[in-house]
Amino acid sequence: MSKLIVEELSGADALSSLAPEWQALFDKANASPFLSWEWISAWHKSLGRGKHPRLLCAREDGLLVGLLALGEEERRLKGTLARIRQISFLGEPLGGSDYLDVLALPGYEQECANALFGHVAEHIEFDILELDGLPYDSPSAPWLAWRFGSDTNFKYRLEPRYVCPQVRLGQPWEELLRHSARSNYFSRNLRRLRRLPGFDYRVITDPDQAAPAFERFLALHESSWARRGGSGATGLQSLKSFHRDVVVRLALAGRLRFEEIWIDGACRASPYGICR
Numbered sequence: 001m002s003k004l005i006v007e008e009l010s011g012a013d014a015l016s017s018l019a020p021e022w023q024a025l026f027d028k029a030n031a032s033p034f035l036s037w038e039w040i041s042a043w044h045k046s047l048g049r050g051k052h053p054r055l056l057c058a059r060e061d062g063l064l065v066g067l068l069a070l071g072e073e074e075r076r077l078k079g080t081l082a083r084i085r086q087i088s089f090l091g092e093p094l095g096g097s098d099y100l101d102v103l104a105l106p107g108y109e110q111e112c113a114n115a116l117f118g119h120v121a122e123h124i125e126f127d128i129l130e131l132d133g134l135p136y137d138s139p140s141a142p143w144l145a146w147r148f149g150s151d152t153n154f155k156y157r158l159e160p161r162y163v164c165p166q167v168r169l170g171q172p173w174e175e176l177l178r179h180s181a182r183s184n185y186f187s188r189n190l191r192r193l194r195r196l197p198g199f200d201y202r203v204i205t206d207p208d209q210a211a212p213a214f215e216r217f218l219a220l221h222e223s224s225w226a227r228r229g230g231s232g233a234t235g236l237q238s239l240k241s242f243h244r245d246v247v248v249r250l251a252l253a254g255r256l257r258f259e260e261i262w263i264d265g266a267c268r269a270s271p272y273g274i275c276r
Contacts, residue, residue, distance in 0.1 A: 066112025
């Protein structure tokens with residue numbers, strides 16, 4: 001495998017100019033949807049305006065094989081007047097992004113992590129490098145610990161924060177239900193739902209229907225959280241603006257899915273899904 005060439009693009013315009021290559025890379029990668037161009041570009045527009053994008057691209061013979069989307073910001077050190085330069089992932093802290101990391105073609109994950117974070121270590125000045133959302137099993141993690149842990153100019157800390165449960169649904173629904181410990185419970189409730197007046201099950205993926213489907217989801221979500229002090233996921237106007245933007249972008253890319261249950265002429269349940 002030839003040596004990767006790392007180039008850096010910066011600024012909001014770089015997010016737009018890199019879109020076709022970023023989307024093509026994401027389509028081939030086995031990556032979190034929160035690393036897609038649709039998610040990151042919408043996030044920066046609504047939630048990340050204080051972060052200056054620094055996009056590190058790993059190329060092999062001109063082809064984009066790896067991408068690290070970082071943001072730079074100046075912050076005041078708590079309790080002092082000192083200003084510090086912080087580098088962190090685009091996609092954090094607001095918005096609920098998980099599994100942020102290097103986006104790479106299959107088979108290039110470790111090489112891209114080494115090259116791109118190597119560029120950070122050698123060519124980017126910072127006071128704090130905060131990589132919130134990095135998966136514990138990321139190929140980037142051991143390299144980062146080795147590189148910065150062995151340098152006396154740096155101090156680093158690994159801190160487990162969140163557990164993000166996953167269930168792989170690799171079988172048809174009927175097969176999954178048959179092997180579930182609560183198959184009778186699910187079947188009984190499904191029969192009860194279907195007997196209710198005006199029962200309808202709808203799948204929303206069309207870009208033209210994305211915005212109204214999100215508004216129905218939002219109304220249900222905020223109603224559910226109202227007695228618990230409000231939702232941290234949608235409580236700010238900036239978060240609502242972000243999701244209103246990103247659902248359309250995701251739908252245009254074929255990555256959005258709302259599954260709605262309607263009863264008696266109204267939407268009563270709706271999960272907000274992002275497809276790979």
